[in-house]
Amino acid sequence: MGNRLLDRLRLMQAELTYIRQDIHAHPETAMKEVRTAVLVATKLKQWGITVTEGVGSMGVVGTLESKVPSNRSIGLRADMDALEIIEKNNVSYVSTIFGIMHACGHDGHTTMLLGAAKYLAENRDSFSGTVYFIFQPAEEKIGGAVAMIKDKLFDRFPMDAVYALHNGPRLPVGEFAIRSGPMMAADDTCVVTFRGTGGHGAVPHLAADVTVLLAEFILSLQTIVSRNIAPTDAAVIKFRVGGTARSFTKDVRDTIERRMKELAHGLATSFGGTAEVIFNREGIPVVNDVRFTERAIRAAESLVRAKNVYGNMPQIMAAEDFAEMLERKPGALMFIGNGNQSGELHSPTYNFNDDALIFGVGFWVSLVQQELHHDLRVSAL
Numbered sequence: 001m002g003n004r005l006l007d008r009l010r011l012m013q014a015e016l017t018y019i020r021q022d023i024h025a026h027p028e029t030a031m032k033e034v035r036t037a038v039l040v041a042t043k044l045k046q047w048g049i050t051v052t053e054g055v056g057s058m059g060v061v062g063t064l065e066s067k068v069p070s071n072r073s074i075g076l077r078a079d080m081d082a083l084e085i086i087e088k089n090n091v092s093y094v095s096t097i098f099g100i101m102h103a104c105g106h107d108g109h110t111t112m113l114l115g116a117a118k119y120l121a122e123n124r125d126s127f128s129g130t131v132y133f134i135f136q137p138a139e140e141k142i143g144g145a146v147a148m149i150k151d152k153l154f155d156r157f158p159m160d161a162v163y164a165l166h167n168g169p170r171l172p173v174g175e176f177a178i179r180s181g182p183m184m185a186a187d188d189t190c191v192v193t194f195r196g197t198g199g200h201g202a203v204p205h206l207a208a209d210v211t212v213l214l215a216e217f218i219l220s221l222q223t224i225v226s227r228n229i230a231p232t233d234a235a236v237i238k239f240r241v242g243g244t245a246r247s248f249t250k251d252v253r254d255t256i257e258r259r260m261k262e263l264a265h266g267l268a269t270s271f272g273g274t275a276e277v278i279f280n281r282e283g284i285p286v287v288n289d290v291r292f293t294e295r296a297i298r299a300a301e302s303l304v305r306a307k308n309v310y311g312n313m314p315q316i317m318a319a320e321d322f323a324e325m326l327e328r329k330p331g332a333l334m335f336i337g338n339g340n341q342s343g344e345l346h347s348p349t350y351n352f353n354d355d356a357l358i359f360g361v362g363f364w365v366s367l368v369q370q371e372l373h374h375d376l377r378v379s380a381l
């Protein structure tokens with residue numbers, strides 16, 4: 001379809017593809033994004049953007065002021081880290097580091113944000129305010145967002161709102177999907193240790209049998225989802241020796257933790273043993289603010305047909321540490337179509353689709369121009 005911004009961005013396709021494939025060939029895991037951070041900082045400086053390095057260890061923030069100043073501001077976030085997975089793609093730019101690959105498309109996320117930075121730096125008169133380009137380390141290991149926040153990200157770079165883009169395999173290229181409210185899950189780990197007393201197999205009535213206790217516990221855990229949580233509130237509990245619990249709301253999360261402890265202690269007591277429950281709250285759920293979700297939808301709809309922007313995508317049980325930023329600033333996380341040529345996220349055959357690059361850049365540029373639009377009264381001065 002004829003969209004003037006997309007037509008202009010097509011001129012950047014070769015350059016962006018080169019950057020994306022270069023990052024793909026040189027993947028770096030959480031908090032080791034040395035080369036990627038240098039690449040990002042070098043490009044931003046080259047395009048005349050003010051760069052702050054080492055935010056939250058490996059994070060990079062680019063600051064771009066418009067030609068016409070205003071006190072409005074926006075933060076755009078991309079993640080830079082790769083995963084410990086052996087790549088099985090047969091491409092010329094396959095990972096050069098054995099056992100590490102960009103299997104979540106963060107190479108594409110970084111490149112799309114770089115593309116937006118370049119375009120907006122060349123078009124400083126197309127918006128009014130300050131844009132912060134946030135390149136975050138360590139999304140996968142859940143810690144990069146918190147590291148940047150602890151390093152005073154939002155004090156040093158005061159922004160009205162913050163947005164992120166994540167690619168979605170199976171969603172066609174040129175399409176977008178989002179939902180307001182809880183969109184991605186909280187990610188907790190739990191370890192339950194039961195202690196019984198030893199005994200001889202011939203006299204089981206004299207011992208507290210931990211094996212039976214554990215079997216009872218695993219069965220009763222399933223009742224948390226089936227009996228303690230409303231069918232409309234999604235939750236999953238898996239249990240091995242330890243396990244993970246994923247949920248979308250504070251209430252469901254509290255219920256899982258409380259019931260898990262009640263069941264473990266209650267069962268242990270009834271079997272004559274003891275239980276210890278460690279419930280680590282790790283990732284928090286991604287909750288999109290309804291008003292900012294609308295703004296993200298509007299920006300996408302200015303780029304592609306409205307029918308290609310889904311405002312009610314299903315919730316995803318995966319976690320995303322952008323949730324930490326959304327807890328402190330209003331904003332939204334948008335999904336961008338990656339098409340169905342590649343494997344699923346976190347699989348050895350996943351690959352970011354370079355055809356999606358200009359749609360991501362286009363989304364960022366549209367969002368900035370929409371949110372930091374020219375105030376006629378200011379620009380008339």
Ligand SMILES: [Zn+2]
Nearest residue numbers: 104140345346
């Ligand atoms: Zn991932």
Ligand SMILES: [Zn+2]
Nearest residue numbers: 104106139166
């Ligand atoms: Zn990811």
